[in-house]
Amino acid sequence: MKLLGRKSDDSEGSRDDGRAEPAADNHHSADHVQSDDTPAGRRATTAPKGRPTPKRSEASRRRGPVAPAPMTTAEARRRRKELGGPKLTRAEKKEQRAERRTIMSERRERMMAGEAAYLLPRDQGPVRRYVRDVVDSRRNILGLFMPSALGLVFVMLAVPSVQVQQLLSPAMLVLVVVMVIDGFILGRRVNRLADEKFPDNTESGWKLGFYAASRASQLRRMRAPRPQVERGAAVV
Missing domain, CATH: 1.20.58 (Methane Monooxygenase Hydroxylase; Chain G, domain 1)
Structure with a gap:
C-alpha cells in the first residue's frame, strides 16, 4: 500500500540528487584546477630555450650513425688510415719528407742568423x-x-x-x-x-x-x- 507522502519524498530526494550531482561535478573540476596549480604541475612545464626544439628526424640526421668501437688493433689501425685520407705513394711520401726537411733547415738557418721571428723565447x-x-x-x-x-x-x-x-x-x-x-x-x-x-x-x-x-x-x-x-x- 502506497502512502501519500512517500511518493513526494522520493521525488524530492531524486530532485535533490539531481541538484547535487552538478555540485559534485563542480567540486571535482575545482579539485582538478587546483591540482594543476600545484608545484608538481609547475615542474612539468619548462622555460623557453630561445630556439625551437629540433625534430627527432632532424637530430638523427645531424648526428649520423655512431660506429661501434674497434674490437682489434688491426681494425683500429685500418680506421685511422681511412680517416687519414687517401694513401700516398712512396714517391709522394719522399717528397713530403724532403719538403719538411727543407722548411726545418730554412727555419734553423734563419734562427742561427738571429732573425727575431725565428728565435727561441729565451x-x-x-x-x-x-x-x-x-x-x-x-x-x-x-x-x-x-x-x-x-x-x-x-x-x-x-x-x-x-x-x-x-x-x-x-x-x-x-x-x-x-x-x-x-x-x-x-x-x-x-x-x-x-x-x-x-x-x-x-x-x-x-x-x-x-x-x-x-x-x-x-x-x-x-x-x-x-x-x-x-x-x-x-x-x-
Whole structure:
C-alpha cells in the first residue's frame, strides 16, 4: 500500500540528487584546477630555450650513425688510415719528407742568423741580443770549461793510476771554482752594461747573468744564434 507522502519524498530526494550531482561535478573540476596549480604541475612545464626544439628526424640526421668501437688493433689501425685520407705513394711520401726537411733547415738557418721571428723565447728581445753581443765580443775563460773537463775525464779514464787520479781531482775542483768566479764577474759586467743601455730594463740580474754565463761556456762555433760580432769588437 502506497502512502501519500512517500511518493513526494522520493521525488524530492531524486530532485535533490539531481541538484547535487552538478555540485559534485563542480567540486571535482575545482579539485582538478587546483591540482594543476600545484608545484608538481609547475615542474612539468619548462622555460623557453630561445630556439625551437629540433625534430627527432632532424637530430638523427645531424648526428649520423655512431660506429661501434674497434674490437682489434688491426681494425683500429685500418680506421685511422681511412680517416687519414687517401694513401700516398712512396714517391709522394719522399717528397713530403724532403719538403719538411727543407722548411726545418730554412727555419734553423734563419734562427742561427738571429732573425727575431725565428728565435727561441729565451733569445728574444733587444736586451738578450745586446747580452749576446757583449759575450761574443770578449774572450771568456768559461769557453775553456768544456774542452778542459773533457780532457781531464779522458786522462782519468786512460790512465787508471791512483797517483794521477789524486792529482786530477783537485785540478777539476780548481777548474770549477775558476769557472764560477769568471761567470760571476761576467754576469755583473753584463748587468751593468745592460742597465746603462736600457734604463727601462725589467729583467732580473740573475737571469741575464745566467744567460750570459751559459752562452760563454759554449764553444764559439756551437753557440746559437750564431755570433754577430767579432772578438775584440766594440759593442755599443
